Amino acid sequence: MLFYLLKSYLRAILLPLAALSTLGFASTSAIAQSAICYNCPPEWADWASQLKAIKAKTGITVPPDNKNSGQSLAQLVAEKANPVADVTYLGVTFGIQARKEGVVTSYKPAQWADVPNGLKDPDGYWFTIHSGTLGFMVNVDALKGKPIPRSWSDLLKPEYKGLIGYLDPASAFVGYVGAVAINQARGGSLDNFGPAIDYFKNLMKNEPIVPKQTSYARVLSGEIAILLDYDFNAYRAKYKDKANVEFVIPAEGSVVVPYVMSLVNKGPQAENGKKVLDFVLSDEGQAIWANAYLRPVRAAAIPKEVQSRFLPASEYARARTVDYGKMAEVQKAFSERYLKEVR
Numbered sequence: 001m002l003f004y005l006l007k008s009y010l011r012a013i014l015l016p017l018a019a020l021s022t023l024g025f026a027s028t029s030a031i032a033q034s035a036i037c038y039n040c041p042p043e044w045a046d047w048a049s050q051l052k053a054i055k056a057k058t059g060i061t062v063p064p065d066n067k068n069s070g071q072s073l074a075q076l077v078a079e080k081a082n083p084v085a086d087v088t089y090l091g092v093t094f095g096i097q098a099r100k101e102g103v104v105t106s107y108k109p110a111q112w113a114d115v116p117n118g119l120k121d122p123d124g125y126w127f128t129i130h131s132g133t134l135g136f137m138v139n140v141d142a143l144k145g146k147p148i149p150r151s152w153s154d155l156l157k158p159e160y161k162g163l164i165g166y167l168d169p170a171s172a173f174v175g176y177v178g179a180v181a182i183n184q185a186r187g188g189s190l191d192n193f194g195p196a197i198d199y200f201k202n203l204m205k206n207e208p209i210v211p212k213q214t215s216y217a218r219v220l221s222g223e224i225a226i227l228l229d230y231d232f233n234a235y236r237a238k239y240k241d242k243a244n245v246e247f248v249i250p251a252e253g254s255v256v257v258p259y260v261m262s263l264v265n266k267g268p269q270a271e272n273g274k275k276v277l278d279f280v281l282s283d284e285g286q287a288i289w290a291n292a293y294l295r296p297v298r299a300a301a302i303p304k305e306v307q308s309r310f311l312p313a314s315e316y317a318r319a320r321t322v323d324y325g326k327m328a329e330v331q332k333a334f335s336e337r338y339l340k341e342v343r
Helices: 002-032 047-058 067-080 092-101 173-185 194-206 216-220 231-240 270-280 283-291 324-329 331-341
Strands: 085-092 127-139 228-229 244-246 252-262
Touching: 047 228, 047 270, 047 283, 047 331, 067 085, 067 092, 085 092, 085 173, 092 173, 092 252, 092 324, 127 173, 127 231, 127 283, 173 194, 173 228, 173 283, 173 331, 194 331, 216 228, 216 231, 228 231, 231 244, 252 270, 270 324, 324 331
Parallel strands: none
Antiparallel strands: 085 252, 127 228, 127 244, 127 252
């Protein structure tokens, strides 16, 4: 009798422990197959398709994240002693700053050699995955018969009051890119942001909408009729979501800029993070960017069907590169001036 009582007692103790052990193993296994990416929003640059492909190809789950570049960098700095993220996606100036802050580390992914010099940190702290050209993403229906604006000057006309949106230039990279584009087009330089500040002051008369996060859905709904945004988002809206959207490169000119990725310094799942970075530069990963109307960084050609949907090369001739290192150096000073003088 004592033997059976002891046997029952041991079963009562050991079975729950075994179950907990199994659950713990499953939990650990699940964690091992994930990676955290800061600023990988599904509505932006078709990260939705990219994240699905990463899961299908590598088995690694990357949850979507709706931060912008500035918010991501601030979070990385705040968590520097105990990082949460494993990789991050940033506008190039924030990538340069992330290295200076010590929140990213060196990693040269597969296909590193295919990334042109000037579009990657020589020591591997960041590398370009794709680029975009800034212009006007216009919901034609939301204009309600008003003409499509064709220049920076057009946006200052009273007829566009309440119809214009741009992301916060003091926080979102695309917002800062818009400021640089306006400034260059109106005679400024990276040493003189006076023309951009004056422009934004004048634009305030038209009561612009100034969100911090990507506003793709707000353009499709017609809440924002004219958004300062990239070509790839406009083409996606027009050809994938079948919206009556047009993309305009302003007559006075614009800029083209790269977006980069980095491995977070001392990220908790660094090996998974490396696999994610390898994938986004792979043939398959780069093809996803191309099919989302981005310019992939590797020399692989954009499919002809996709290329035919871009504006003509003559239009893109008005979009120029800038000194991205210098652009990063002066960003903080511009942001402070914008917050003080415009907002």
